[in-house]
Amino acid sequence: MTTAFAIGQPTDRVDGRHKVTGDAHYSADIHLDAMAYAVLAGARVPSGRVTAIDTTEAMDARGVLAVLTHENLPRIATQPPLIPSLAGMPAPGQTFFPLQNEVVHYTGQPVAVVVADTLERAQHAAALVRVTYEETPSVTTLDQGRDRAYEPEAIFAGFVPGRNERGDVEAGLAQADVRIDATYTYAANNHNPIEPSATTATWDGDQLTLYDATQGVAATQLTVAALLGLTPSKVRVVSHFVGGSFGCKAMIWAHPALAALASRHTGRPVRLTLTREQMFTSVGHREEQEQRITLGATREGRLTALRHHKLSPTSHFDDWAEPSLGVAGQIYACPNYEGVYRLFRANTMTPTFMRAPGEASGMFALECAMDELAHQLGIDPVELRLRNYTDTDPNTGNPWSSCGLRECYQRGAERFGWQRRNPEPGSHRDGDWLIGYGMATAGYPVYGPNNPQRARARLYADGSAVIQAATPDFGTGVATAMTQVAADALGLPVERCRFEGGDTTLPTIAAAVGSAGAGMISAAVHTAATNLRDELVAQAVGDAESPLHGADPGTVVVRDGRMTLRDLPETGESYQDLLHRHFLPDVEAAGAWSPSPRSAGEYGMMTFGAQFAEVAVDPWLGLARVRRMVGAFAPGRVLNAKTARSQLMGGMLWGLGQALLEANYMDPRRGRWVASSLGDYLVAVNADAPEVDVELIEVEDKVVNPLGVKGVGEVGQVGAAAAVANAVHHATGRRVRKAPITIEDLL
Amino acid sequence: MSATRHPSRVAEAPVLPERGPGPVKVTLTVNGTEHALELEPRVSLLDALRERLHLTGAKKGCDQGTCGACTVWVDQRRTLSCLTLAITCEGREVTTVEGLAEDGELHAMQRAFIEQDAFQCGYCTPGQIMSAVALLEEGHASDDAEIREWMSGNICRCAAYPNIRAAVRAVRDQA
Numbered sequence: 001m002t003t004a005f006a007i008g009q010p011t012d013r014v015d016g017r018h019k020v021t022g023d024a025h026y027s028a029d030i031h032l033d034a035m036a037y038a039v040l041a042g043a044r045v046p047s048g049r050v051t052a053i054d055t056t057e058a059m060d061a062r063g064v065l066a067v068l069t070h071e072n073l074p075r076i077a078t079q080p081p082l083i084p085s086l087a088g089m090p091a092p093g094q095t096f097f098p099l100q101n102e103v104v105h106y107t108g109q110p111v112a113v114v115v116a117d118t119l120e121r122a123q124h125a126a127a128l129v130r131v132t133y134e135e136t137p138s139v140t141t142l143d144q145g146r147d148r149a150y151e152p153e154a155i156f157a158g159f160v161p162g163r164n165e166r167g168d169v170e171a172g173l174a175q176a177d178v179r180i181d182a183t184y185t186y187a188a189n190n191h192n193p194i195e196p197s198a199t200t201a202t203w204d205g206d207q208l209t210l211y212d213a214t215q216g217v218a219a220t221q222l223t224v225a226a227l228l229g230l231t232p233s234k235v236r237v238v239s240h241f242v243g244g245s246f247g248c249k250a251m252i253w254a255h256p257a258l259a260a261l262a263s264r265h266t267g268r269p270v271r272l273t274l275t276r277e278q279m280f281t282s283v284g285h286r287e288e289q290e291q292r293i294t295l296g297a298t299r300e301g302r303l304t305a306l307r308h309h310k311l312s313p314t315s316h317f318d319d320w321a322e323p324s325l326g327v328a329g330q331i332y333a334c335p336n337y338e339g340v341y342r343l344f345r346a347n348t349m350t351p352t353f354m355r356a357p358g359e360a361s362g363m364f365a366l367e368c369a370m371d372e373l374a375h376q377l378g379i380d381p382v383e384l385r386l387r388n389y390t391d392t393d394p395n396t397g398n399p400w401s402s403c404g405l406r407e408c409y410q411r412g413a414e415r416f417g418w419q420r421r422n423p424e425p426g427s428h429r430d431g432d433w434l435i436g437y438g439m440a441t442a443g444y445p446v447y448g449p450n451n452p453q454r455a456r457a458r459l460y461a462d463g464s465a466v467i468q469a470a471t472p473d474f475g476t477g478v479a480t481a482m483t484q485v486a487a488d489a490l491g492l493p494v495e496r497c498r499f500e501g502g503d504t505t506l507p508t509i510a511a512a513v514g515s516a517g518a519g520m521i522s523a524a525v526h527t528a529a530t531n532l533r534d535e536l537v538a539q540a541v542g543d544a545e546s547p548l549h550g551a552d553p554g555t556v557v558v559r560d561g562r563m564t565l566r567d568l569p570e571t572g573e574s575y576q577d578l579l580h581r582h583f584l585p586d587v588e589a590a591g592a593w594s595p596s597p598r599s600a601g602e603y604g605m606m607t608f609g610a611q612f613a614e615v616a617v618d619p620w621l622g623l624a625r626v627r628r629m630v631g632a633f634a635p636g637r638v639l640n641a642k643t644a645r646s647q648l649m650g651g652m653l654w655g656l657g658q659a660l661l662e663a664n665y666m667d668p669r670r671g672r673w674v675a676s677s678l679g680d681y682l683v684a685v686n687a688d689a690p691e692v693d694v695e696l697i698e699v700e701d702k703v704v705n706p707l708g709v710k711g712v713g714e715v716g717q718v719g720a721a722a723a724v725a726n727a728v729h730h731a732t733g734r735r736v737r738k739a740p741i742t743i744e745d746l747l
Numbered sequence: 748m749s750a751t752r753h754p755s756r757v758a759e760a761p762v763l764p765e766r767g768p769g770p771v772k773v774t775l776t777v778n779g780t781e782h783a784l785e786l787e788p789r790v791s792l793l794d795a796l797r798e799r800l801h802l803t804g805a806k807k808g809c810d811q812g813t814c815g816a817c818t819v820w821v822d823q824r825r826t827l828s829c830l831t832l833a834i835t836c837e838g839r840e841v842t843t844v845e846g847l848a849e850d851g852e853l854h855a856m857q858r859a860f861i862e863q864d865a866f867q868c869g870y871c872t873p874g875q876i877m878s879a880v881a882l883l884e885e886g887h888a889s890d891d892a893e894i895r896e897w898m899s900g901n902i903c904r905c906a907a908y909p910n911i912r913a914a915v916r917a918v919r920d921q922a
Contacts, residue, residue, distance in 0.1 A: 012861050020853065020876060022803065022804020022805070022845045024869050196807070476867070643864065678809050685908075686895045
């Protein structure tokens with residue numbers, strides 16, 4: 001039996017000292033002897049072809065080692081299909097690899113790779129590559145593409161059907177006493193982690209090593225191996241520190257393979273770092289979208305129908321839309337439902353996962369529509385949601401594996417002081433500021449990997465342990481949480497355990513995406529560590545010299561590095577004594593975990609929460625300021641209360657940004673993003689961020705994985721933007737059906 | 748920019764000889780140690796620190812002066828090293844996050860960042876800490892509103908902002 005001593009504690013991050021001293025080495029901090037620098041040059045037109053490319057001036061510039069274009073770059077071996085990296089297969093972000101021919105599909109598509117002996121020289125030479133284009137008409141915005149939209153068979157790399165229906169939505173609308181029919185627009189978003197994507201590549205004979213900023217080292221390894229025609233055993237990927245991702249490092253884009261090719265071509269280690277501007281055109285984005293919601297409800301507020309249609313642009317290569325209709329179609333009891341995705345081809349890259357991919361935008365639309373319904377019916381927004389609460393997944397009728405949503409509403413409302421809210425919009429004031437209270441439901445699916453997740457645990461004769469699994473830590477705190485998981489499984493103090501990750505030479509873990517990391521990695525680590533513990537206990541009970549000799553292993557417990565009888569704690573011995581007696585320098589065990597195929601068939605699996613926000617609006621200046629946020633979440637078991645709260649808080653503040661700040665727009669004349677810097681693409685800064693109150697509601701979940709962990713990476717963001725937008729309505733009486741809501745919307 | 752605010756910057760600037768565009772000798776004093784480098788005059792202080800001196804604590808988040816991850820001190824003032832040419836730092840004291848701990852003993856702000864969980868991925872953290880320490884010395888941490896404003900040049904995409912404020916408060920209140 002494992003008792004939680006370390007799990008759940010607010011342990012400080014184990015890598016904290018590295019991060020505060022500048023001693024944490026991210027992928028662009030790796031320095032190799034004779035390293036050269038690669039810089040990408042991107043297409044300046046959104047559509048057409050390269051008719052001429054003159055590299056003479058660039059090649060003649062000081063320090064230049066190579067200029068690679070479609071005319072001289074080796075062709076890729078194979079283009080793997082687009083499969084989300086959680087599946088553990090090669091995971092290209094799009095099924096298009098640049099520099100294979102002269103065709104241009106989107107602005108910023110790489111047209112040259114320049115390699116020089118210093119960064120400055122490579123940057124300068126990249127500006128000297130002269131490219132001539134023949135430009136053809138482009139499509140980049142919703143308004144340009146609306147008329148050519150089609151209904152795809154499936155989206156999200158084929159994993160989500162293009163249409164999902166239950167019941168009869170027309171009949172449901174006909175039964176309704178009231179209807180809401182509203183269209184919400186959502187601007188494109190860019191992830192913008194502060195670390196730009198970077199790969200440092202080096203060859204030793206035919207062995208390639210990549211230091212890559214990635215959410216999954218195996219994803220980089222398998223993708224680059226496929227593109228370059230190498231066996232994966234010849235590709236090692238190392239990623240010890242990753243400076244944020246939020247989805248843009250979840251899939252593998254062109255730059256790691258280009259860094260490898262540039263290194264092979266020049267015979268030197270090569271570092272390729274994307275510029276901030278290139279981060280807008282190289283690693284995917286959340287697509288611009290329009291969602292139309294039609295709700296039907298009884299006078300008592302019970303939903304009779306939900307129709308949810310989405311329109312969005314995708315690339316010329318892939319049918320991609322983030323699954324905005326997923327959670328929004330499952331969160332409430334509603335017998336009649338219709339969800340439909342429509343796409344059109346545009347001159348952009350394939351959009352990609354971005355934090356709460358789909359749920360952030362879909363629940364923005366649904367939860368704003370629910371607020372409109374509450375207002376129209378004169379029902380309190382929390383009460384309206386309780387009336388539509390469901391304890392089964394409406395798609396299947398299966399019970400939730402665990403829920404906690406009612407407690408989230410209740411505790412969140414208490415902490416927020418929701419009962420002080422006068423439902424009349426514009427009724428709260430603070431001087432010139434109009435004050436609004438808004439709320440929304442949060443939900444995020446519990447995803448599992450497709451293949452076994454592996455870990456290894458080794459106990460040394462000095463009584464310390466190392467636990468290994470190939471996951472990188474990109475800020476989630478996984479290294480800290482896994483140290484805690486291993487400590488409890490082995491019965492060791494946390495300080496005696498160390499976690500090693502971020503290297504394909506370690507046991508394989510799929511990319512940590514979709515809030516699945518904590519659940520699947522803890523499962524692997526727990527399994528490996530309990531296997532090791534069981535092995536040690538078995539040795540002890542089989543050892544005539546051990547005080548535990550002959551005991552039933554099931555009656556042995558481990559704590560503080562000692563194995564003892566549960567009912568006779570004085571009887572036992574330390575791991576150290578056992579290992580020393582047998583001249584063992586260490587004992588090691590592996591562990592693997594795969595989700596049970598039963599669980600998905602018999603249960604609905606979702607993480608729930610409730611969001612509350614107070615917003616102040618200055619109607620004369622159009623300013624909107626979020627004054628405080630309260631979120632209550634039920635993420636199953638919490639592995640580390642400190643890092644979990646931080647991640648949820650970060651998600652909620654992302655929701656604030658989504659509601660009031662974050663937007664990118666295509667200039668339809670030029671076919672390029674209007675914002676290409678952090679001066680133009682606004683993210684929340686310290687002055688935007690209010691105090692955030694995160695309430696953790698632990699629910700026991702025996703289905704999702706061995707420790708019952710449901711994850712906290714995304715759910716904090718879901719619904720947060722809607723809570724802010726609903727608070728803006730409550731403050732002003734104005735219903736702004738778009739994200740972000742900006743000054744001009746409020747004047 | 749008035750002479751009274753920044754006397755050191757305008758006081759009778761000597762006429763400098765023209766150097767470059769090829770590599771020239773540049774002497775930089777970083778964390779108390781003098782380094783003789785051969786640099787093209789176009790090399791930024793950030794790239795000189797990271798690529799020549801292998802002091803990679805200061806981070807390149809944007810190279811455009813918008814994110815603050817490259818914040819170091821030049822003569823004790825917080826400075827965006829990506830917008831500063833290394834050659835202009837001759838004769839000045841450059842301090843990076845690597846120079847903050849003394850004899851392995853963390854600075855109080857470094858400890859506070861760990862205790863308050865004032866970071867997640869850690870990439871912006873060196874810049875946040877260099878700003879946070881300077882903020883206290885500048886006297887810009889009297890209340891949360893002031894901390895929020897004066898820490899807004901350092902973007903944290905993980906949005907650890909409330910915890911960053913808690914760390915600044917904790918160190919302020921120890922003093």
